[in-house]
Amino acid sequence: MSETTGTATGEVRSILATDCGSTTTKAILIELTPEGYRLAVRGEAPTTVEAPFDDVTVGVINAVTEVQELVGRTIIGEDERIICPRQGDAGVDLYLSTSSAGGGLQMLVAGVVRTMTAESAERAALGAGAIVMDVLASNDKRQPHEQITRIRHLRPDMILLSGGIDGGTTSHVAELAELIGAADPKPRLGSSYQLPVVFAGNKDAREAVDDALQNKTALEVVDNLRPTLDEENLDPARDKIHDLFMEHVMAQAPGYDKLKSWTSAPVMPTPGAVGEIIQTIARQRGISVLGVDIGGATTDVFSVFKGTFNRTVSANLGMSYSVSNVLASTGLDNVLRWVPFDIDESELRNRIKNKMVRPTTIPTLLRDLQVEQAIAREALRLALIQHKDFATELKGVRKVRDISEAFDQSGSGATLVDMMSLDLLVGSGGVLSHAPRRVQAALMMIDAFEPKGVTTLAVDSIFMMPQLGVLATVHAPAATEVFERDCLILLGTVIAPAGKAKGGAPLATVQIDLPDGTQEFSIGAGDLQRIPLPEGQVRCRITPAKGVDVGAGPGTACERKIEGGEVGVLLDGRGRPINLPTSAAERVEAIEQWIQNLDLYPHD
Template identity: 35%
Template structure:
């Protein structure tokens, strides 16, 4: 439960815009009665590209939709935002902006070892939208001339150099920097190159002297000062500042929005991470955040002390979806489709979706294909995140750490025809284990609330308490080995008197009305683990029903094993959909 926040005195109103690559969402938050509420929400196509080339146009279109819906005048006849709010109810007190509309920061990474310094560098970059356009390391087998050519052709916005422990060897890192310098010296770019040095402290000054004639040099603390320690905050701060300067501040037409803003603009992923960490602190538990966006996929792992952020800008459900075909085969995607579909049709669907990212499924087959693609987009992005964060793997599938709440957002999940379909996409793609609840950002407000939480925490908490999230319910997913057809979990819902058993290999829902609080006793068999230790159950656990319809017991095993026979596999997909109400 959220803590009770006192009734606001002299409350301000807030209008917050989330400008994405494809869609702009604007939300109006104000006090109703004694607490803050989501008053209205509107969306419009983002207008960052020709023929508009002005992001303000999309924002004002959404604001005018809110005016038509609520009757509240927010802009004057000249098209300017009315600030502050007037006695007659017109206008708002504060405007805020989060965005993911900027192109990814083209980044050249250079370091000594892939599994040491380069991994740490990627973690420091994790909070922004970036594209790794080139990588140089000791594992690179190209000769010096080929490496210089690679630097020239990469045309990076930022060159991020790390490597070497503090006080360690210097010669090899210096050789890498010489190669990079040669490439930058002969490169012809519209903007002065940016170089971040976050390696061996002894090479700070040599790095500054080497690059200063051609580039702006930013020196950060060594991201890997020793082999077993990291210090990422300083480099992450510099990276965030450069992303803001090079990609956000240069969005066409953004200056007017910045002039309206009461707060510094935030990247959408950073705002989502902030509200996830806020949730973790309020509920005193670990939270996994998932943002399946059109132009990127973000993962947040938050606890009361802080959060980790991973943004994969080469994957998404919009234009980047074509990159999925570079990572998996069409057959891998179509294995999740419950009806027969050819590899050619699957690939064609992916490519058409990339060309026309704002289209929505018009047939049941297109819906199945889109949800199948979403599973693989999430799985591939999670795999890369797990590699960067050093998670264990259960076969080919990352082994997620335990968490208490899965917080998911993205139009595919929020707009699924049935909530069971959205939940099944998440369970199939992420394959989490343990006992946890699931909520979906139904109205796309979490980044806005993440921005607001830094400046008006009482407003953010009250809006969340008012029910802006779609509560899907609770899931218990045992880990460990079981035998198909044998009992995996015994369930007793004491409040309703319902009892039952779930066989290993199945997924079932035990009905609980949405919002009803019940006491559940759960006992796994053998050495199966539902988050409390092998074979350990939980007595009278208090949970509530969600819109999926009850408590979901996912006893299908981890990792999921699909039949090799195509018809058997399609039949299994249909059964899982049926069992989840999809």
């Protein structure tokens, strides 16, 4: 990441950033104030990549026009372009944009071994913000003709081919390249250009890959993304994917050539930009972060554990277009377990399908809202399971074990996602950002992700992480300041002991230095309590029962600072995994009690 980019006038005072989504183009204006960089205003307008406009910049200008009107100064020139760099009071110093319009970046990845080079390639593509349509591998059990049929059928925007550590197999890599060549794949967005293929595999196989693909695709070669078994080197492949995204893919989308000529830095795929901001915050604070963006069609999960960044896209888990798929994936019982009332199964199925075909409708009745939030819990839970499976240590790494580890079955490839060591959980997307009460967002995230020990909770206020992500690549200080002050809404902290106490004893006692004095609380099994605590850090001492862990090890007390926020502190004694009573009547009673304790919903 580069440091602050200077402008003609030196200081960056005004920054405009847009995110061109599939349906809406969002614009934010950031200005330098005496307190630092702050969000000034935001505007939005429908995205215009389809007929009758066929030009993404129309939506950009419409969204920026709203910004211009709200801020009361000129940003758009008479030539209908954004004035950048600034001319006196008119215009902005930096203009940046992200985009997921036109379906985002859709990629096919290939590698020799599914759990090694192919998985590393998948990580590189996902990290670059792509939707991975399929992963081909020499050992994926499909016959070559089936793989060729699949490549032809998919029509991706780009292919990432990896395979072989440097000095390793060349014949398998050559075979994969030959399959791609035989399929003669055509790009999704028109047949007027050759499909970009990035080769990031064994350097000894470059000639063979070149022979197979040079005349049929726009082949680009970068350093091997898995040069040795023990090492991943994803950056060259990710950077090349970003370059080609703009150069080949988005250049085919209407109006992008014009947009590209306006921006101060390359246009980034939206999820790639969100990944940037999550990584920036983890690096700057030296913490582990889990971020989730739950949309209408997809749910993205981002994480940084032990300094390693991972992103996954659960392509068909979402709250409107994909809502029915959440039900299909998790089953009715898993949704109903979060609902504090009886509901006819057939009626619920019809209700969810009606949301699928009319995705923009919103719940009017409280019960409807509760059902939607129950579905959200399951979408988030399933997305995290997929993320945990993917965000792992490198597989295939040779480990030296001593005698004490000889019987330990956890080989290479263990998940990096450790909910006990998680410091910050950030939620984004309509169902979380726009939940009528912030405590609803907090509980949806806790129920779905089951953080253990002590975890800070936050939500993205108006979903501006994409714009801040692209800003982080050219002006990190501004991105961080706005992220912390205007984007991130701190909800507070959840304290969730893991383990069981003997004889019905409390799981832990918690002493918190509240503004009006220190108070002690006891977390009993099955409890869920809320303690108001305004934003700011206070000291907290937690003493777990024997065998119960709150982050310092079983039975070990800890003292640390915790964050307050709009929700405060949640003491969660429901166990991990959360123990919901099996009898329907007891479950409803327990949920009703938690609703009351947390003041979760308006009273009837």
